[in-house]
Amino acid sequence: MTTIISAKDVHLSYGDYEALHGINLNFKEKELTALIGPSGCGKSTFLRCLNRMNDDIENIKIAGEIKFEGQDIYDPKTDLVNLRKEVGMVFQQPTPFPFSVYDNVAYGLKIAGVKDKALIDQRVEESLKQAAIWKETKNNLNRNAQAFSGGQQQRICIARALAVRPKVVLLDEPTSALDPISSSEIEETLIDLKHQYTFIMVTHNLQQAGRISDQTAFLMNGDLIEAGPTEEVFIAPKKQITSDYLNGRFG
């Protein structure tokens, strides 16, 4: 499988505090990579570097190289709009706009200048089906998205991210604000979709990482400790500290 995103020696600091100390990590196409590690280890910070959502933070400095399909995304000429259409994002809290389900899912297409109503209709339906929320929404497309339950809202957000057909979807703890049943529904959705998209997911839930990811990367205190196929990392970790973390000796 080919590498779609490669990070080379990524350093990130807020003012004087360095949060990432040189991360080297490659992400393979059409796989689900889980980023795990204790709170504050820098995994979410690193995730946000991949579609440059950190740019607006004051006093931030990012060094190193992150390439998406061979192009450096931190090149000054990079167009953020183009980048984020290829690398979408789903957040921890469900963040549907207070619009109708249809307007939410169509949002990315609308701002991209798509005018073709038939195409938008088709994409909305496809994306809602992919996110496994079509059944609940097909008769309520005009209902306010915020009137749905938390799990349903999160799947509407996944549909919204998928509607622009990104190549990569970043997921920042997508289920940690949800109840166990909604979480497992979202996990199933991701398993069904991972042959079509590349997912990079930050999660605190080790079982979840074990269940659905193909690759796992373990970060601690701003360093990448270990990365590899999920089974290897979970069953035969190369480093003692990884094993300690996975066995709950600290966290």
Next chain:
Amino acid sequence: MDNKDKLKEVVDQAIANQHVPHVKLKRMGPSSVDIDKLTKPSKETHQEYWGKGLTYFAIALIIVLVVSIIGFVGYHGLATFINDHVNVFHFLTSTDWDPGEGKNHVGAAVMIVTSFLVTLLAALVATPFAIAIALYMTEYSSKKGANFLQSVTELLVGIPSVVYGFLGLTIIVPVIRKLFGGTGFGILAATLVLFVMVLPTITSLTVDSLKAVPGHFRKASMALGATHWQTIYHVVLRVATPRILTAVIFGMARAFGEALAVQMVIGNAVLMPYNLVSPSATLTSQLTSQMGNTVMGTLPNNALWSLALLLLIMSLVFNFLVKLIGKKGQK
């Protein structure tokens, strides 16, 4: 009370029948055997009671005040129609305003039209500027810049209306006279003065409404590939629209009720405006300029009260609109 007596009896009995010499059951007296411990009101409960009483008293006072104001204005305002037999329809549609001449000369249409015109025009001109300033303050400027602009708007709110009127009279009226001819007094001058006066009101309320849009909507929009401007236009403004409309209505209420500054530049002639620079009069300007010239209880005086009643009704309408939009926005 029964319980207390019973307990006392039991304790006395026990003391009398002490069988165990080394455990002396002491009589503790009625105050020590405090069986009211939980039912006696505490100091805190007393304070609660008084605090509640104080707020109820204050609210009752306000209600009495509001009711008596509405009652008084209503009583005098309606006297025109009940005692002096002025036709309500005639009052609202006739342009003939000369109450001293009898009941057929009490037509407020000029004031009504002019009041609405200056209000609508001022809001129409001020709103785009207010939204632009508010967007700059919340979305683009640095914290320092936003704080500076905030102090400027607060300062503008605090300037007394007579100062605005004076400035309008000294600067705007002569400029209009030069540019468009005529006296310079009229709707245009009033609109411009009111524009400056309602701008800070609409701006600061619009800033509040934009700040109330949760940050995660902006992030989610940016993450979908939207530019900053697209995010503002398609998400922030759309989410904030009901509250921005509320801000505009508050501004209109202020413009509609402004008396002094308008009176100084409108011309104070009860003539139907035929263009933007012809002298006219609003409900408020007519009230302030004429109230010293009438005798309580006469038709001219009652007619002024009717204008006041109209103003009161309009402010109720503005309040109602704000509530209505607020409710719609919650859906």
